Amino acid sequence: MVLKGRKLYYTINAVAGLAIFFFGYDQGMMGGVNTSPDYVATMKLGYSTYEGPSQGYVATITNPTRQGGIVSIYYFGTLIGCLMGGVIGDRIGRVKTMAIGSIWVLFGAALQCSAQNIAWMCCARVINGIGTGHLNAIVPVWSAEVATHTSRGAFIATEFTLNIFGVVVAYWLEFGLGFIGDGDTQIRWRFPIAFQIVPILGFMVALSCMPESPRWLLKAGRADEAKDILSRIRATDNTEPPEVEKEFNDIIQVVALEKKHARRNTYWGMFWGTGSGDLHIARRVQLSIWLQIIQEWVGIAAITVYAPTIFAEAGYSPRKAQWISGLNDITYMLSTLVAILTIDRWGRRVGLWWGSVGQGVAMFLAGAFGRLLKDHPDKASAYGGATAFFIFVYTAVFGATWLTIPWVYPTETFPLEVRAKGNAWGVVGWSIGNGWLTLLNPVMFNAIHENTLHIFGIVNILSIPMVWAFYPETANRALEEIDLLFASKSPFVWNEERHFRELKVKTLKDAISGESTPEVAAGSEEGKV
Template structure:
């Protein structure tokens, strides 16, 4: 019954429906990423898990960081296992299973009784979040057109910052209950994440699976029906897109559960240079984490305290910092397809370099002359807001977008696991060391982030491909090049007729004819038909 609900919707309604549930899934990821900032600020929680004193003073920052970062270990496993499941039984079924883990993990976190208890709960939640974050961007990429793929994902990732913002604003409100010492403060924050998980579980099966997954498992008639419904027409462009999907699907074969290991050591055979693609995804997300975003997201109250603000203003401004990320993501949706992925990454890294340098200089001025702290504070906070705006409009979307575009269809969700692994490693590492770095270096940590952002510019320029405006099938041509350099990949793409899938393969395409019988159609006839 619910499997056919989407057929009753218009293309526009279906698009909104897909976006809505994708937003809910990414909201969960964003909320869980931001919630621990408020939880760690709750004195009752600090005492409950044994990381500090009853007044909320943290005495064991390593233990604190470990509880936060263990979640990302679960996310790594969840990304690969969830990705493999999505490649085998579908994107929608994969999301349903991920939502179950997310719900159970959220409930366990809210019921925490000890340090060991919450560690296990965080791992379970990480499994669900890793799978959600691996599958949703892939699903979005596979149902979007080449010209709007980045923008579509950009709008969905508004929910990431929305989730972080809601976590901070909820904590801001709850901090006034019993002066912030109430047990409800942190338990409600952790329990709230169950709400989006429940909505996902109840509604995700009403969506169609992606046409590219359906084609990869031989369900060509369903793939064509979904594609035509999403595009809203049966014109020549849709026919060509479907023909390309079929041409690639004809060569696909199911990936194994340990395919990620084969890819990393260069033993995978279901695509050219898969190992190179995996490392590109891993390092892209690690670079994104080391721009300094986790310091701003998870430790903004600490930074604002260093700027001289009261605890109430710290919480309010921390929520505002993440709310500005929503604006940045809207900007990203407008520019990522127009400017291209590479321009956004390079421009964003340079912008973050400048902001980090200025913020560090301002904090240094405040340290040198504490009497001027109140005058310098507004400028320092402005830099934090600019940081979030620039990051959200560039790296915040593109780092999640590229990994969904450069893997073949039969292992796209599992391949995206490399990106999520990079995200989990990068964020987990920085969350673990941020308390230590800021404890030792204090605001001078921003000089380190500034230097790293400057290093990311040439790495992106020389090694990362441009995928904007290119179909997922045509991107394969770039990786036929034996060289990892961007210029050589572009040359390979041009040599392949700008990634012309149908011309290069010269394969027959098994399609389902209108009367339900299989027919073999040569791609030349498809192209000739389009010309007519």
């Protein structure tokens, strides 16, 4: 049976979501692994003590830099992998590249769960990261290229609900394993690492039945196949809607235009804008990189991996801090449902704005109550509870806003000719932000404790003017139309929007007079923009 219409559309969404589920599980997994006494002893990170039947064995980290290094080296792998995946994805297609990334992941996961020392573990995490980088660079692009322009944000946001479900599964699996053998067993950390193989195998099986991106097929010169797949995805009641022909022709025009800019089809050319003319590829690269770096520095990397440490700082026992962290992850997952409903309706900019305000306030207050807790230990229950509450608030706001938007934005802002490489630049920023922060997090919490949260609060507030000035709205605009936004010589949003309106008026007038050209429609240098 050949799937069509909504069934095919939602099946693609579910299969992509399976890869994103793995991504979330893989990130969330290290939070529990880091606190496993046997893992701490194997990697020589510290020591463990028996705290009685209610707590079991509790690990104490004496080398936080080494602990952070094991976590952060994974992001060195994702940085390499996303650059590899961007090149391969534009060359051989989205589906084949995702399959290659999955093979890297399987190899890396097998090596990780059998690691016997820190060198082995670090090498395995780099290999695993390379595979994840492939998937992070291509899965959102594949999703964006099959989604409709009015539901593109919600389409990808739905997948990130599964991402956080992966975090939840990882956390509670590890929490449950902590009760086996008083928590001092190899299975407590080896089994959760091995379990990531299950969703990846499922993804690979499902991927074999999935269609290639019709936009990539057109770029590759396979027009008949592209139109057939686009018609199947957009079909309603087993018929082809009239909008398919228009969408198909729009893509053809943009592909023809972009072939004139082959010189920019390298990472070097994209970063410096070589040969991109008025398409301003370099500007888009910088926007993608910094949005992803800031996404991590608003604080989520610390909350995801080091939540038990934060709740322990709030005065909770190790076991209680662990289950509170698990409840926080569930709140995180549920909050992504808000993103599905609002990301296309309110737009990307509004989501980032209100997210930064809510997250910044929550971080400042969580840090303040953490300080009060230390100064007034007699009020531990009140101040500790307040700290935990604002961590929950922060996580919920992030899940509704900053979790999804920085992943959606790079998939929308690059031309088809370099879209996989463009999204890879976003993953480069994510890798830098994550690697940098996960390396510093244990050191920061060890040195300045609750003041770490104040640093994250400051970053949130500083992100507001950044988004206001430099990030134009992309919601409810066709992928082929977004080039118009970046045709302006000015990087400021107000100038880009004004230039966009002027180009739309010019295109309409030229269409009426019969003089419209693909170059004018895309706002290119050849069209004398």
